[in-house]
Amino acid sequence: MxxxxxxxxxxxxxxxxxxxxxxxxxxxxxxxxxxxxxxxxxxxxxxxxxxxxxxxxxxxxxxxxxxxxxxxxxxxxxxxxxxxxxxxxxxxxxxxxxxxxxxxxxxxxxxxxxxxxxxxxxxxxxxxxxxxxxxxxxxxxxxxxxxxxxxxxxxxxxxxxxxxxxxxxPLWNNLKHERGPFDIIGDVHGCLDELVELLTQLGYSVEKQSNTAGSLGYSVKPPEGRKVVFLGDLVDRGPKIPEVLRLVIGMVQAGTALCVPGNHDIKLMRKLRGKDVQITHGLADSLQQLNKESPEFRAQVSDFLDELVSHYVLDEGKLVVAHAGMKEEMQGRGSGKVRDFALY
Structure with a gap:
């Protein structure tokens, strides 16, 4: 037992x-x-x-x-x-x-x-x-x-x-065994073209694929040993929010990226799950673009964002990544206060 x-x-x-x-x-x-x-x-x-x-x-x-x-x-x-x-x-x-x-x-x-x-x-x-x-x-x-x-x-x-x-x-945020090197990317906000250009300059190979069953539409090959860490706020404001989500979800699933949530991501997730939230700060752009997608993809996005861990402790504790920041006494811990601090 x-x-x-x-x-x-x-x-x-x-x-x-x-x-x-x-x-x-x-x-x-x-x-x-x-x-x-x-x-x-x-x-x-x-x-x-x-x-x-x-x-x-x-x-x-x-x-x-x-x-x-x-x-x-x-x-x-x-x-x-x-x-x-x-x-x-x-x-x-x-x-x-x-x-x-x-x-x-x-x-x-x-x-x-x-x-x-x-x-x-x-x-x-x-x-x-x-x-x-x-x-x-x-x-x-x-x-x-x-x-x-x-x-x-x-x-x-x-x-x-x-x-x-x-x-x-181990706690979900304990990735001390991951040593990198890491390429840390902040708020993308639906700007796919700029993200692809940045990844390309960093040495990643990004190829768009046909949307076949089970495919999210992108294949990303990193330089040897490298991994991206997305610091959240993938959504809102930009012109290609669903495409950014496809690329990031695909990279996380393939093990070529980590991702922590931003406050914009969590607000979108809550709205997709029927919560009453204010439609401000670019959320309308996310909703408008996602409404053109299938219910299955919207559900996948909601689940992905909901399952993101507030922050990660990497490289034997030498590196901590979060969207907004993380107090030392909260690093490697798990609570509602830790999650809120990481977001805001």
Whole structure:
């Protein structure tokens, strides 16, 4: 059973005492990635079970978590986290550092948790505590995504816990393995002839093809090892907006170009999807020209623009590309605020 998490995330382990969270954390994460509330209680009071030290312990925990996230390190929070009030700071932390919040839930039988705690001399609380935690967990299950967790993985049995495998996936904007050299092209705004002339001067071979089934109409061959990075605003104002889109979409699909969105592109995409937007700043030109195209092509354009990633981190982190810019603390992160900053 594969549990996929982003390479940069705040992971909350959620479950009653005795559900196996700490054992799971030791098995699947580096010791430095796991921040345990019990350990932090011990740090501030010399007693891991001291409930009187809970507030100070979580203050330490979130301080360390903030420092890790500042430097782009994964954080795993090992606490019961069965109450909505306990999870709110986790969501807030992820939002503050533009990371994806993930919940891994241990919805194991209450009886099993009781039995495990009876065998632990450091757990001297009664069965009513596990019962209450289990009830709080089950009340929470349906609301975790509504609270803000972008990914929720629920484990229902010891067998599922044992079979679980953590798979870390790179963020969509992580293209550090792409080393270039890159030819970076800014706002094209529907000016096909100028774009083709520029590509030709840069050493690219651009050939127009007949629009056969599956063909977008252009074949672009780059110089050896080179790749174009389009910085968005492909549309509006210019005389050949559909042709620019055909050329760029074809290059991205062929792997000879990358593309990030501009604010004009996103506004067009929203209009194509029926949203109420103001027809200003050249959008009327895009709509007029695209209305002459097939519904299938308009849908392809809408999907392409919607799937563009806000920015890319390239060449082992030495190069960051975005339409409008990108703060250092936002680079390589993913959130609505990051996307908006990249656009505007």
């Amino acid at each position: 594969k549990l996929t998490i982003p390479e940069l995330a705040v992971v909350a382990l959620v479950g009653p005492s005795g559900s196996g969270k700490s054992s799971f954390a030791r098995k699947h994460f580096r010791p430095t990635e796991v921040l345990s509330s019990d350990f932090c209680r011990g740090l501030v009071s010399d007693e891991e079970n001291s409930q009187a030290a809970t507030n100070d312990a979580f203050e330490v925990l979130y301080f360390i978590a903030s420092k890790r996230l500042t430097t782009g390190k994964l954080v795993v929070i090992d606490a019961t986290n069965v109450q909505v009030e306990a999870r709110k700071p986790i969501i807030a932390l992820a939002r503050q550092f533009h990371c994806i919040p993930v919940a891994i839930v241990f919805d194991l039988p209450e009886k099993l948790c009781h039995e495990r705690n009876r065998n632990r001399p450091d757990r001297d609380f009664g069965p009513h505590v596990i019962r209450q935690q289990s009830q709080q967990l089950r009340r929470s299950l349906r609301n975790l995504q509504r609270e803000g967790f972008r990914r929720v993985h629920i484990l229902h049995s010891p067998e599922e816990v044992d079979a679980a495998e953590i798979v870390r996936e």
